[in-house]
Amino acid sequence: MNLSNNLIQDIKHLIAQSRERAVRAVDFQRTVLYWHIGERIFNEEQQGKERADYGNYVIKYLSEQLQPEFGSGFSYRNLHWYRQFYRTFPIVNSLRSQLSWTHYRLLLRLENEDKRDYYIAETVKNNWSVRQMERQINSQLFERLLLSNDKESVLAVARNEKLPVTPQEIIKDPMVLEFLGLRRESTYYEKDLEQAIITNLQDFLLELGNGFSFVARQKRIHLDGDDFFVDLVFYNRLLQCFVIFEIKTHKLSHEDLGQLQMYVNYFDRVEKVEHEKPTIGVLLCADKNNAVVKFSLPENNKTIVASQYELILPTEEQLLTEIKKEIEIYNTKYTE
Structure with a gap:
């Protein structure tokens, strides 16, 4: 019995799609985990806010306790990133499943909120890889567009709130x-x-x-x-x-x-x-x-x-x- 090539290709495509969704789901759960760790560290810091060095002490102590068991993802430096992650994106429901933790690491370097919103919208809409998003940030796409468009218009197009109508x-x-x-x-x-x-x-x-x-x-x-x-x-x-x-x-x-x-x-x-x-x-x-x-x-x-x-x-x-x-x-x- 000869099976058609279409059947084989269709099943291969389904397997590949399923694997890709699984990888994305796992990566997103990891991103959410880092957000919750950052939230917990931040809340702990607020209890000892009268001591300026308390936050660094918390992160140093956590790193010493977690890194030997769970690996380099819980180093002193990475725990700092998780805290900054929570402070930059304080609403967990606003996190986008299309973005990996590495995407968010890049975004954390951007101080301007409108700029971050723009690159998030463009990455989701265009399915940019980390490398693609990094290139657009490094080539200063947001700033170049602002030279010829008002900020709200650029962000509205990026968020699909309006379609571009002029060249x-x-x-x-x-x-x-x-x-x-x-x-x-x-x-x-x-x-x-x-x-x-x-x-x-x-x-x-x-x-x-x-x-x-x-x-x-x-x-x-x-x-x-x-x-x-x-x-x-x-x-x-x-x-x-x-x-x-x-x-x-x-x-x-x-x-x-x-x-x-x-x-x-x-x-x-x-x-x-x-x-x-x-x-x-x-x-x-x-x-x-x-x-x-x-x-x-x-x-x-x-x-x-x-x-x-x-x-x-x-x-x-x-x-x-x-x-x-x-x-x-x-x-x-x-x-x-």
């Missing part, structure tokens, strides 16, 4: 592409950058954010005997539209914007179906002049976005400089 809410500027392994000072061609993106497509999709899927590379457009090629084509299910990328390793020019506008027009008139939204065109460039972008496009432009790429992660000092610039622009605009 600016979902297309990052700048895009940080340090995972491509290209050195900023090196000479390379647009095809090299494109190939590096394809080679690291999973990381690029992660940098793009929610709802993106890859469609095509070097999409051929034939217009009355002339051939043109769109560098990269994606689709975004949240915005329900094509998102096409043109890559330029030089400073943006108005000719680049005109070329991209032609591609957008083609997709809108030929590729797009009735229920889909207008195509978004993204000019991914090494440098740009915002004034050139502004005056090269119609005032009511909603579909063309120029995004500068960075090949190294921004430093905290660079980010603070950009934030100060935004504050100065805001103050100049609204206080005069």
